Amino acid sequence: MVNQSIRVEESQSRKNKPDSSELVFGRSFTDHMFVMDYSSGLGWHNPSIIPYQNLSIDPAAMIFHYGQSVFEGLKAFRTQDGDIQLFRPEKNLQRLNHSNERLVIPPIDEEFGLEAIKQLVELDKEWVPDAEGTSLYIRPFIISNEPYLGVAPSGHYKFIIIMSPVGSYYKEGINPVKIAVENKYVRAVKGGTGEAKTGGNYASSLKAQEIVEKEGYSQVLWLDGLEKKYIEEVGSMNVFFKINGEVVTPALNGSILAGITRDSVLELLRHWDISVTERRVSMQELYEAHQDGTLEEAFGSGTAAVISPIGELYWDGNHLNINEGKTGELSKKIYDTITGIQYGKIKDPFNWVVKVGKKTEVK
Incomplete structure (x- = not known):
């Protein structure tokens, strides 16, 4: 468990947000990112939300040479009432740790990881689009950043979360x-x-x-x-x-x-x-x-x-x-039900949805 609060450094130079009708998957990114470091002896430490920025990393960092990395992908949705909600984020964090185990990366505390996601989404809530079929894509990932040209698990890692507003995957409905x-x-x-x-x-x-x-x-x-x-x-x-x-x-x-x-x-x-x-x-x-x-x-x-x-x-x-x-009748029914739950249009009998913050307006 990371027994620390998340340090927040807000950006002093906010970006222009893309028009909801022109969103392209994974091309634009929000104002802030979450970062946390790991080192042998200290464990996971220094959790921070900082302005979105480039990374400074040694050319000998092990990620470049041996590919020790994992990632996840989930979304935040804006409901018709203006609420923001996540869809089964605890499952993504569980799977992240499953991937960590396979890649010999130290596990993260899943409750703390979810709190980091929620705080980051809350800070950049104006980036959650409200047009039909749009959402805020959330990409948590971990990379090995120890400078060492040896085939062995790294002793240093960086856990990062970035976010990107995205449009509907289908431009004209779900076509086969x-x-x-x-x-x-x-x-x-x-x-x-x-x-x-x-x-x-x-x-x-x-x-x-x-x-x-x-x-x-x-x-x-x-x-x-x-x-x-x-x-x-x-x-x-x-x-x-x-x-x-x-x-x-x-x-x-x-x-x-x-x-x-x-x-x-x-x-x-x-x-x-x-x-x-x-x-x-x-x-x-x-x-x-x-x-x-x-x-x-x-x-x-x-x-x-x-x-x-x-x-x-x-x-x-x-x-x-x-x-x-x-498109088959069952395929369409599944799509309509899951997206209906994600956007708060229909009831969630499975407790899949996790609310983030209070109602907000998109500026």
Whole structure:
């Protein structure tokens, strides 16, 4: 536990805020950031909220050479009443510590981490946009900053939180996308870092993504790294399929990231008494379900998009058209329910929402 209050240094030079209609994901950042240091012997210390600024870091810092880092992604939403609320932030902090354990990074106190997020959002509350579908994206991350060219866990770290106002992931509603099944490259393997949220997993996905985009596909459907038979993720999202009335999703196996939205979808489906199973799903099974007409819907789930319907899968020369390329009824219901809870439009029976501060006006 960090038994310290958070020092706050307010910016004396506030930035111009982008127009809500022109927001681009991850391109503009708020006035302040949270920083906290770790060193062997002292533990986590010096928690501060300071003006957003560049970092001064030694070229020999271990993050540059051995990639010891983790990150998270969550959002703050402005309700119609002007309140600001977070969606299941404790789950992100739990997962951050799970990633920390895998990358041999000292754990953070989760309650203190949530308090840091809330204080930062409260200070920069005017950056939370109020246009339909917009939000404030929150990026906590930890990097190893000890200057040492040796392959070993770092003795020094920096925990940072930055925030960015973002627009709706979909410009014209949730439209199904075309996905190519990847047979050559793999994202992660069991025993690796696939279940941790670390930058290397995303770097390893770039080549396959580059190839399929040139061929007119939006994303890659990843298969397992051993047999290349079983479905794992779609792009950087978890994936679900509705087959003959039952919803199935790949079981967490050590190489699949445990998505917060994935968990929310599972809870919703069980709340609605819809049959849902976590298990291995092969492409052959999916192909056969398509052939016999029982593959009803497919969608990805994640923080950025919430739900991303899949209208077509391309696999080994076969084009699998799903639900006539239209958004499925269940996909739409899940999307409307989760976003409705996030923006305070419908009741939250799961206690997923965490309020931040009092009602404010956007200037």
